[in-house]
Every structure is written in structure tokens, then in C-alpha cells.
Amino acid sequence: KSTAPVLILKKAAARKLLPVISEQDHKGSRGRSLILAGSAQFPGAAVLAAKAALRMGSGYVCVAQKNVSISSLENPDFLVADLNKTPWQEIQFNSVLVGPGFGINDFTASVIQQLKQAQVENVVLDADALRVCADEKLFPVPDQWILTPHAAEMGYCLGINSSDVNSDREASIREGHALMGGVVLLKGHRTLIFSGKDVYTNATGNSALAKSGTGDVLAGIITALRAQGLSALKAALLGAYVHGATANLWKAHKKDLISMTASDVIDYLPEVLFRIR
Template sequence: MAEKIAQKTLLKSIPKRKTLSNKSDGGVALIVAGGAKFMGAGLLSALACTRSGAGYTHLMTDLVRYPWVKFPDFIVHKFSLATLKKHSGNVIAMGPGLGTEKSKSRLLRALLKIGAEKVILDADALSILSQMKVKTLPSSWILTPHEGELARLLHVPVKDVKTNREYYLQKAHLKFGCVILLKGYKTLLASKGKITYASFGSVALAKAGTGDVLLGVIAALRAQGLEAYQAAALGVLIHGTAAKDWEKKGNDHLGLRPTDLIDQIPQTIKRLRSTAKGN
């Protein structure tokens, strides 16, 4: 039976800077996302990462389509195994809009081969993983599937996952051995054999692109030193609360854009930090 995520404990883990801190204290995150057809997905993840405190945000994406003038926020790279290897010790978040062709599959295989520890997989990266013969993953990795992606990872019908989410999440956790965040109403997280749930979100998040934002938030938190489960759980808290905060400003839930969510993140983090101090 899933237990509710301990919100008070999570709030205490919100990263903070000291007076003499510099950008290196925020860590480094490499977002590998945004192929030729879905450039926006990579931009959303990278923007969310910068908004959530990462000291350096790198974006490996399709340079031909990259809108250089409008988005100078990131250190941008073409898809490259060499660059990926250079970042093997940093946080690497892979998947949104990436594509599933062989060249992208090689990127994921490279992460496994070089032993990267701080990896987060979402979207197309999960589809690639579902076609690989992988017995287990490092326990420090994070997978962030929705129900359809979890079904693909386990090679079971989606309807089965929908009707028994905890069972299949636990099954996936036993299979891969890492932290798994199952998105959807009442988000579930599996870590170290335990399942917890969160109800921080809003129906406003039922829109394409909001999952890309979540990936960026989690990557930034991981880069700032949070452990895998802690980063995933706090990411869900910030992400869901930001959507609610945006609605409280008088906005209807139908109108939330992923970019609205990203712009809301700093205000929400500040409010959550104040709440933590008040406890």
C-alpha cells in the first residue's frame, strides 16, 4: 500500500545558495532532447532546468532548428557521443522529443556502457529502453513514465497498468532497480522497494509539454545535490504546486501553457521555502 510523500521533509530539502556561492554550486545538467520534429520539448526541459536552480544547463539538440536568438540561456551542443561522455559525471536528462532512431538509441547505450550514475529518462528515451535487453539499471537512475510508457517498458497492455498502477509500478521497480516516477492523477514513486504517492498536482497539467517541464525541474534538483528519490519527489511537489499557484491567480485550468508553468516556478519555490521556514 502506497504511503503519502512526506511534504514537510521534502520542503527542507529545497536547495539554497550561501553568500559566497557561485554557479558551480548549482551543478551541471545536460538535457538531451528536442529532435528535428519536436524542438520545443527540449527547450521546455532546458528552460525549466534553468528556472529551478541548475548552475549550468547544457542542451544537446538539433542545432539546425535551434532558435539561437530567442534562447541564449543554455550551452548548446549537437547530438554527439563524445559530448555525452564528457558529461558522464554530471546529471543527464534524456528523452523529450528526442526521436527513437538508431543514432538516438546509441546515446542511451553509451550511457549504460560508460557507467553514468545521475541519469533521468523520459518520453522517447523510455521507448528506446523498452526495446533494449536491459536486466537492471543503476539504482541512482530515475525513470519518469506515464501509464502508456510503463506498459511498453513491461510489455503489457496499457489497460492493465491503468487498472493496477501500484502493482505494475512495483513490477517495473523490481525489474530495473531504480527510482521510477509514474505520472498521472496521484503520482506514484517507487524507490528502495517502497511506493509513495503525491497529490500535489492539478488537472491543468493534463497538457502536452508539462512532463517536459517536470524533467527539467528534477534534473536541476539532482544537479544541486539531491539524491534520486528526493529530487524526483521534490520535483513533483514544485511542479504540481506551481500549476495550482498559477490557477490561484485567477487563471482557468484549461489555459495553462508549459511556458506559464516554467515562469511560475521561481515564485512557487520561494513560497515553498517560506513555508518550510514557518514549520
């Protein structure tokens, strides 16, 4: 086991990372997030990530899919684009999320390959994108890409099972980073973050987050922070902090931990951010 100290982001440090508010702000200056997520089978993942990105401050959010599965009319807060008509290269963005519910298929692989080839820096890979990278040997990714595996996804990439990952999470994230590159965020109780230098752990959050869709929300939050100019490491650290803090606030509001949903995480973000700032 490694004996190097594990660092923790505290509230005062989180405050310093929060996107600054100015009277001169306009939607263009708050960053454009492109969400390549969701599919006919999993339409909800994209909606959760997009709504989370908006609540995390992104000025524009666009969900783009190959066969559009969600209604723009029912989701007026963000744009919906059809990748059959508009390839991602024609969409303006400052950061891009690939993965949640997007499908484990050749199309997902080709998008990731194209993003690499085009040397796009601000990329967040989650869920299906991670499995595709493992299957198609697309690792390692560039230093400024962010990878957000849960224990099973990390295990899949490393060729081990999730209980092996969780039996020594620090060793696993170091191994994962050596294989995958980028900034790695290993989700779960005590999320770990590693960019090759120090290992950080996130002290916020609780088991209220053990509900499907909360990972998609985290991916959207981190993508919005990247779009607003935070480095990959800072976006991962602050993203994990505020995501977990919604669950702490849920508990503080005397709500039972079994009841929180992914949409509640999104709904609690504004108060979490207000309290940190």
C-alpha cells in the same frame, strides 16, 4: 492489491529538500545539467526541459542534439551543442536527461548504452529513452537513475496497455520497478514514486497539467535537482511536488484549469519555490 501504506511528501519535508542558497554560490556550484532532448521533429521538448532546469536552480544548462534543431541566439539562457561535433563525453555535467523528443532510434540507444558503460550515476530517462530501453532490452538501469514514464510509456515497457496500468497503479509501479530498476516515477493524476522500498504518492497538482510539454518540464526540474546533489529518490519526490504545486498556485490565482501551458508551469516555479522556502 498491495496494502502497504503509501507515503506522501508534505510541504515541511519539501522545504528541507530545497537546494540551499548561499552568498558564496556561483554558477558552477549550482550544478550543470545536460539535456539530451529534442530533434528536428520535436524541437520544443528540449527548450521546455532546459528552461525548467534553469528555473529549478541549475547553474549551467546545455542542450545537446545530433542535428541541432534550436537556435542559440533565440535561447540565450542555455548553451546549445552539436553532438556531431562535440560528443556528450566532452561536455561537463553533473546530471543528464535523455529522451524527450530525442527520437526512438539507434543513436538514442547508443547514448544510453554509453552512459551505462561509463557508469554515469546521475541520469534521468523520459519519453523516447524509455521506449528505446524497452525495445533494445536496456533495462534494468542503475539504482540512481530516474525513470519518468506516463501510463502509456509504463504500459509499453510492461507489454500492457495504459488502462491496465491505471487500473492498479501501485501494482504497476512495483512491476515496472522490478523490470526497469532505478527510481520510477509513474506520472498522471496522483503520481507515484518507487525506489524499491516505500511507495510515495504526490499530493500536489491538478488537471491543469494535462497539456503537452508539462512532462518535459518535469524532466528538466528533476534533472536540475540531481545536478544540485539530491539523491535520485529525493529529486523525484521534490520534483513531482513543486511541478504539481505550480498547478495548485495557478488555481489559487483564479486562472481556469483548461488554460495552463507547459510554459506557465515554468513561469510559476519561482513563486512556488519562494512560498515553500
